[in-house]
Amino acid sequence: GAVVSQHPSWVICKSGTSVKIECRSLDFQATTMFWYRQFPKQSLMLMATSNEGSKATYEQGVEKDKFLINHASLTLSTLTVTSAHPEDSSFYICSARDRVAGGGEQYFGPGTRLTVT
């Protein structure tokens, strides 16, 4: 149980284009999902917290107009990187918190590797 999927697992896009990454909780409902960014050999940096049916909360320094987050249902959140640039190349990881189960832990997706050329 508690499986989180991400799609795509990797994507290459040209500079200036936009790319959408999906995060799905497969066997539980998640009122809250989180988006992280991880640079090579570094730790995870929280970008934003996504709550179902409301606007995402962005961490300081994260451009909300560049990283658009939508949490339209209890099982799906999307991150859209708009007008991507090479510096946006990174490993993006989402996580989800089970609405029903206690414990407060987050279940992580396998990540999406974005390369902007």
Add this chain to the structure above:
Amino acid sequence: AQSVTQPDIHITVSEGASLELRCNYSYGATPYLFWYVQSPGQGLQLLLKYFSGDTLVQGIKGFEAEFKRSQSSFNLRKPSVHWSDAAEYFCAVGARAGGYNKLIFGAGTRLAVHP
């Protein structure tokens, strides 16, 4: 402010040897503490967590961790390391009051296992 320190960036052990990965945290109240493991190109898998109660926590894959409030530490241990344990290990702290809405991760410790 909440923070997590993992002093060891890289550790190498021989297969079958014991392992201890260090984690120190800074948080005003009793924290939620987690250890995650990340294999190359993969997401994070929860090894174990501490919320309250017994300060010695058992996790998956033979790992355990001990919460020591006096030292603000939550070190991860394993008595005998297997080659498949080679990975990146992250310690994390979460806020407690009213549930938490984010995890603060340490920088990670990369574990290499020699045969």
